[in-house]
Amino acid sequence: MVVMLFSCGEKTEKQPENTPSKEAKTETESKESEKDVILFFGNSLTAGMGLEPSEAFPALIQNRLDSLGYDYEVVNAGLSGETTASGKNRIDWVLKQNVDIFVLELGANDGLRGIPLKETRQNLQDIITIVKTKNPDTQIVLAGMQIPPNMGQDYTSEFKNIFPELADKYDVGLVPFLLEGVAGDPNLNQQDGIHPTAEGYKIVRENVWSVLKDLIDKE
Incomplete structure (x- = not known):
């Protein structure tokens, strides 16, 4: 946040040489008070x-x-129903703010809809590239996802492999499976069997934190 100060009237009194003005001090203090941003970019999860x-x-x-x-x-930029394609379409808007750590959680809706895996992979790859291009210093974490075998074993296996392969290719952090310890447990999921309950999200938090904490320590 940059604070812009406007003064009324004319003031010709000079500042001592090499002495920051009140305006400069205020702007510097404002920047120093800014918090680093962790942005979670995903779907309904x-x-x-x-x-x-x-x-x-x-x-x-x-x-x-x-x-x-x-x-x-922490900025929650999750949007219910988001696919990797729609996420790619809105990524530029989201990156208008400064982001220090970017957590990418997309792909589940692609898998559930049977979107061609080549498209899902390319969209995730493009999002990672856009974030890196916007700010090479942004730390990126990719949240891995798995889907039920409804689309066949080959599709399910290849879908699962997209995430670790991209994480390795682009040298980004990886949460192996976002819903580890939660998926498939009726006590930890809402009635739709897809979205975690409040208790389920406590486990998801630990899955994410196990990777995130190492990046935070580097900041």
């Missing part, structure tokens, strides 16, 4: 569909950061 925003895993990550004294701001 990130948005926390069916629950209060405070129960979704990005909010739980924010709580963890606050409790540990980290000066970070």
Whole structure:
């Protein structure tokens, strides 16, 4: 956030040489007070569909950061129904803000809809490239996903492999399976069997935190 100061009237009194003006000091202090941003870019799993925003895993990550004294701001950019294609279409808008750590959680809706795997891979690859191009210093974490074998074993296996292969290719962080310990457990999922309950999201938080904490330590 840059603070712009406007003064009324004319003031000709000179500042001492090499002494920052009040305006400069204010702008510097404002920049120093900015928090680093962790942006979660995903679908309804990130948005926390069916629950209060405070129960979704990005909010739980924010709580963890606050409790540990980290000066970070978490941004939940999850959008229910998002595919990798629609995510690619809105990524430029999301990146208008400065992002220090970018967590990419997309692909599940592609898999459930049987979208060609080549398209899913390319879209995820393009999003990673766009983020890296926008700011090479942004740390990226890719959230791995798995789907039921409805589309056949070959499709299911190749879908699962997209995430570790891209993480390795682009040297980004990887959450092996976002819903590890949650998927398939009726006690941890809402009635649709897809979206975690509040208790389920506590496990998702730990899955993400196990990777995220190492990147935060590097900041």
